[in-house]
Amino acid sequence: MKVAVFHPGTQHSRQTALALQQLGQLAFLATGLFDRPGGRLRRLAKLLPGAAGQALVGELNRFASPLLDPQLVRSFARYELPERVLARSGFGSVASMFDAFANDWFARRIAKMASAEGPFALWGYDNSSLTAFSHLAAAKVPKILDRTIADWREWNAAIDRIAVRHGDWLGPQVRPASASLIDRSDAEYQLADHVVCGSPFVIDSVMRHSGVPQIEHKLHLLPYGFDPALFGNAPAPEARPEGEPVRFLFAGQLSARKGIQHVLEAIQDFSPEEASLTCVGSIHVPEARLSTLRSRVDFRGPLARAEMPALMQAHDVLVLPSYFEGSAVVLLEALASGMAIISTPQAGLGPSPSSGVMIDKPDTALLGAAMERLTSDRDLLLSMRRAAITDAAEYNHDAYRRNIAAFLAGIGI
Structure with missing residues (x-):
């Protein structure tokens, strides 16, 4: 049938x-x-x-x-x-x-x-x-x-x-x-x-x-x-040049449901020399929460899906400390793009211990600690990004x- x-x-x-x-x-x-x-x-x-x-x-x-x-x-x-x-x-x-x-x-x-x-x-x-x-x-x-x-x-x-x-x-x-x-x-x-x-x-x-x-x-x-037409052909990740910040990416609706509050709170504990943050997606939080962060965070708004592979390949780590999902496909797209991942169990399937950090729950302190681990250990970060390409094969x-x-x-x- x-x-x-x-x-x-x-x-x-x-x-x-x-x-x-x-x-x-x-x-x-x-x-x-x-x-x-x-x-x-x-x-x-x-x-x-x-x-x-x-x-x-x-x-x-x-x-x-x-x-x-x-x-x-x-x-x-x-x-x-x-x-x-x-x-x-x-x-x-x-x-x-x-x-x-x-x-x-x-x-x-x-x-x-x-x-x-x-x-x-x-x-x-x-x-x-x-x-x-x-x-x-x-x-x-x-x-x-x-x-x-x-x-x-x-x-x-x-x-x-x-x-x-x-x-x-x-x-x-x-x-x-x-x-x-x-x-x-x-x-x-x-x-x-x-x-x-x-x-x-x-x-x-x-x-x-x-x-x-x-x-x-x-x-x-x-x-x-x-999507095989967009993702899965990423080049092998290379080490971020000395002196450049680790590039974090949040991709999805900027809402409390997806834990954007934890991402934006955590990034403030890092200097611009240590870490940068790009946020892609429609904004579903009050503007008052973002106004003081616009000089620190690159808010891109929604992007066409065809633009996402290049954007992901230009970043190092996807962060998604979500409270409630099904299984976020963006995690799989990030793996295929050679990104390490920091996420929660609620975000869905994706990273293994070799390709990312699964924090126990949506929480600013836990997220910040995971981000610190990857910014301070560039060898670990590169290892996770390379493992991401391998892990992505489970979800191609x-x-x-x-x-x-x-x-x-x-x-x-």
Whole structure:
């Protein structure tokens, strides 16, 4: 039986679809935006004046997947593009309302397509699968839920801890998960025949919080892989020249959830000659927390994915002291780029003791000690960066494809 993969946005759906395509088991990938050279959106971008056209080109560049067969991709921009335009224009609440409506609309369409053309197994993602899984057309096919984030009840416990010590870092975008979102998660667990998770942290959180009967028998560990078209061709790391600072990088949403407060507190204990810090991603903390740091930290804002490999190769250490993830793919991309890593168990799979430092929990003192260890021992730093390239082989696309093949064989697909 072939598999229909669907997600109105991205997550890692393109990597899943590519692996299934290479295995000969992809029915189709259904998504919102897909960059087709010469397609309608590219033609529209050429017609739009100035900044509007450039913005659309930048957005499309984020959705380039040159290894995917365009004939196996069904793209529905009307389900995704309006939400992105609304969000980028400052209408966040309206964007969220449209997103919820469009996701259900999109999922109904996918369930009908998969039934009419198949039957195909359905591979969907958290918060986007309930409608498709509950549709009558999906009643008799295997339903695979890709749980890309830990259980939301785990986040609600974490945000309470953050509020006690770093409440002033909680921007308005960072909120507890609603009861309706939690209920939706449990409904997706219930309907799914199998739930694949990117890290043990996700599995543990679902088992700890969900009351869905027999949930433990549905859970499968399926480590993610990095994009072979962008990462994996990094040159062997070389020692940082004497006198240059160790270059630390934070990549991801700058939010209290990802532990940016610990990174920015820790960097202040180092002189600019010892360490530099670059932060890439949208800012979700109050500006008051950053204003005094802008002369010390290079805040780049969001970057196109195509820019990330070169940026990573120009840095030494990725720091991600996160409170709550699924399994951050940025860790795998950093390994493939020859970066040492400092992270938490909550951040997900990635570094081994040879390629990084796993601190016990998100904490400024623990993070600072790990950073000090790597700034003071350049030989250790170089050794970890070289080991990162080796460790990345466990998470390259070939490994991800093999893991998917084994998973599907194990469940009889």
